[in-house]
Amino acid sequence: MEAVAAFSGSIPGQVLLALGQTIVVVCVCFDMVRALSVPRSHRRYVASTVFRTLAIPSVVANGLTVLVALVLASWIDVVMGMFVLMAIIFRLHNDKDEDNWWKGKGRKLARWAGRQFGGRTAAPATG
Secondary structure (H helix, E strand, C coil): CCHHHHHHCCCHHHHHHHHHHHHHHHHHHHHHHHCCCCCCHHHHHHHHHHHHHHEEEEEEHHHHHHHHHHHHHHHHHHHHHHHHHHHHHHHHHHCCCCCCCCCCCHHHHHHHHHHCHHHCCCCCCCC
């Protein structure tokens, strides 16, 4: 735990934490744009795509920030960080009907991966 506290106080640690918090802020801002945009509009489609793309990195970055705050015993930062963490997770799981670039990509990526990495069998040699 002392290593976490020492790294978070160093310049590289501060830069990484600042980049992580920047990702969190951008994610939350695009979620707000998504919430205030007209349904089925291009603006909402873009905002939903950016939010879905940044949600998981935001959860990881904010989780690390909460861990650092926990190690440093900064309880108000732990509480605020957990609030933001739960809000992002709730918003990610709550709005499943949004149209975004990622919708349907799971099956397409799985088919592509199956074609690329699937067991290709060679034709048996004849004769």
